[in-house]
Amino acid sequence: MFHLLFIASAFKKTVQTYHSLFRARMLIMPMMQSYSKAGDFTVKGKLKSALVDNAIYYGSYLLICGILLIYIALKPGVYLDGPKIKAIASSASNTWGLFLLILLLGYALVEVPRNLWNNSKKNYTLTYSYFKIAKLSTDKCEAEETMDDILDSLNSVMAAVGPGHPLHRHVETIVQKLTIQLRDRLNSRVAPERPTPPSFKSLVNLHKKTIKALHVLQRTETQWGLMLERIFHLEDVASNSRSPDHRFQHTFHTPRPRVQRIFYPPMFEWYWECFLRPYFLKTMAVVTCILSVAVVWSEVTFFCKKPVLSIFANIVIAAKESYNYAAIVSVSTLIIAYMFYCAYSTVLKIRLLNLYYLAPHHQTNEYSLIFSGMMVCRLTPAMCLNFLSLVHMDSHIIKERIMETYYTQIMGHMDVLGIIAEGFNIYFPMLVVLLCLATYLSLGSRLLSLCGFQQFVGDDELTTDLVDEGREIVKREKRKRQRAEESMARRRDYSDRFSGYRTRDNRDGDYYVTPSPERSSTAAGSQRPESSYQDDLDKGSERAHCPPSGPSLKIEGATR
Numbered sequence: 001m002f003h004l005l006f007i008a009s010a011f012k013k014t015v016q017t018y019h020s021l022f023r024a025r026m027l028i029m030p031m032m033q034s035y036s037k038a039g040d041f042t043v044k045g046k047l048k049s050a051l052v053d054n055a056i057y058y059g060s061y062l063l064i065c066g067i068l069l070i071y072i073a074l075k076p077g078v079y080l081d082g083p084k085i086k087a088i089a090s091s092a093s094n095t096w097g098l099f100l101l102i103l104l105l106g107y108a109l110v111e112v113p114r115n116l117w118n119n120s121k122k123n124y125t126l127t128y129s130y131f132k133i134a135k136l137s138t139d140k141c142e143a144e145e146t147m148d149d150i151l152d153s154l155n156s157v158m159a160a161v162g163p164g165h166p167l168h169r170h171v172e173t174i175v176q177k178l179t180i181q182l183r184d185r186l187n188s189r190v191a192p193e194r195p196t197p198p199s200f201k202s203l204v205n206l207h208k209k210t211i212k213a214l215h216v217l218q219r220t221e222t223q224w225g226l227m228l229e230r231i232f233h234l235e236d237v238a239s240n241s242r243s244p245d246h247r248f249q250h251t252f253h254t255p256r257p258r259v260q261r262i263f264y265p266p267m268f269e270w271y272w273e274c275f276l277r278p279y280f281l282k283t284m285a286v287v288t289c290i291l292s293v294a295v296v297w298s299e300v301t302f303f304c305k306k307p308v309l310s311i312f313a314n315i316v317i318a319a320k321e322s323y324n325y326a327a328i329v330s331v332s333t334l335i336i337a338y339m340f341y342c343a344y345s346t347v348l349k350i351r352l353l354n355l356y357y358l359a360p361h362h363q364t365n366e367y368s369l370i371f372s373g374m375m376v377c378r379l380t381p382a383m384c385l386n387f388l389s390l391v392h393m394d395s396h397i398i399k400e401r402i403m404e405t406y407y408t409q410i411m412g413h414m415d416v417l418g419i420i421a422e423g424f425n426i427y428f429p430m431l432v433v434l435l436c437l438a439t440y441l442s443l444g445s446r447l448l449s450l451c452g453f454q455q456f457v458g459d460d461e462l463t464t465d466l467v468d469e470g471r472e473i474v475k476r477e478k479r480k481r482q483r484a485e486e487s488m489a490r491r492r493d494y495s496d497r498f499s500g501y502r503t504r505d506n507r508d509g510d511y512y513v514t515p516s517p518e519r520s521s522t523a524a525g526s527q528r529p530e531s532s533y534q535d536d537l538d539k540g541s542e543r544a545h546c547p548p549s550g551p552s553l554k555i556e557g558a559t560r
Helices: 002-037 043-074 082-119 122-160 168-176 180-187 200-240 258-263 266-301 311-321 325-349 366-390 406-411 418-440 443-450 461-498 517-522
Strands: 350-352 553-555
Touching: 002 043, 002 200, 002 366, 082 122, 082 266, 082 325, 082 366, 082 418, 122 168, 122 180, 122 200, 122 461, 168 200, 200 266, 200 461, 266 311, 266 325, 266 366, 266 418, 311 325, 325 350, 325 366, 418 443
Parallel strands: none
Antiparallel strands: 350 553
């Protein structure tokens, strides 16, 4: 009895947390988004800009809510009070969340197993990495050009605004946000002869553009270095796969902690990277494929109560008849965890005009983080209701009198609007079949590629060009790093020869091996993927480092 009371208390606190998240998503988070991207110099100015930006947003919400309330108030037999209005708001939010959930699941239920399977193939992974670094090179050049334009504008502003000018402190605020290298570039520029004094509004806009450009530049430079390291590692994996001594050897030295050197020696690394990891990924791909098929089938058939066709509902019913509580908890946790992973992993890949973009390695700005938080707050309740429908624990879906769950007791059901309760919430999840089929055939990526957006489509000419360009970029960067390491080695030898002492080398000798001339000449070509569009690489000319790019609407990894 005490155990049940504890569970009930914990769940009520969870639902209270949900209501707090609901209020935060509707009221606070949009204001935080606009506040984070505002270019004003004071807190009052940032709040004013946030209110102006959200006036249309809140006005649209009030108009829609007003129309729905008038429709419900005029409906016979329905009486509105405080709890009823609260239920209407929750129902509308959960309906919108269900719409987003089905769209995300339709993509992820196919893409998650396919990504795991493709990542187990070294050739495919390396080819896709070449494609990504070619696109990243374009983004990096665009960020540098944007930063140069902002430095030109700042140079004109600094020439027009002297130390005694009323706007001088605001100009200093903008300059202080620049890095030391950018300040040096700014100071080295020649000031214009007759600069035009800026207005306060133009300074606010310049401040806003500077904040965004600095973040984009830092993000692209960080991702550039990380992508190069990943490609160098993939090339090392391809070359070490043919190693007879079964010891992983890196082309470039990478410092490792002592604990990693002890518990993850080169022999273990070779067996994992070259032998075990592909089989592990293929096993996970098969497991997730089975889960995806079960989710799709259950989404299509959960409204059938006799006979029960939902796979998850049959499992829960069988465990309930045998009083196997552990099985119910385990199966429910596995199902909802996989659905959460599919939905949220897709949210992490959304990239819309560089406005919403979750970049790894702490390179995401505040605006995108708040956007992802709003998406999570919107998806979580809808996913819980959808899960209860899949396992036949929502009495208003299966039309039977059963013991209500704590979630539906507190949150209620979406019964206020009949078209939502009896139509949309039951039949819209069937659309997941068509979405999964479109994702499997890569229809979205092929359409975007035809429209000029850069997508990874294996039989596309643009994809072939970008893969070849990425390979050339990696060769060029590898030569730069090899020359830098050779220069450091010569300086170290000179110091050891003439200084009378031997400097200590802390590198792991088993981990790092200086490439031989044969390996240096074949390192870039030995791991070339066996793809039909890569045979004529050496016949083409080397492309420019900054190719032109199309619009920036994309979902990273949309096709594998």
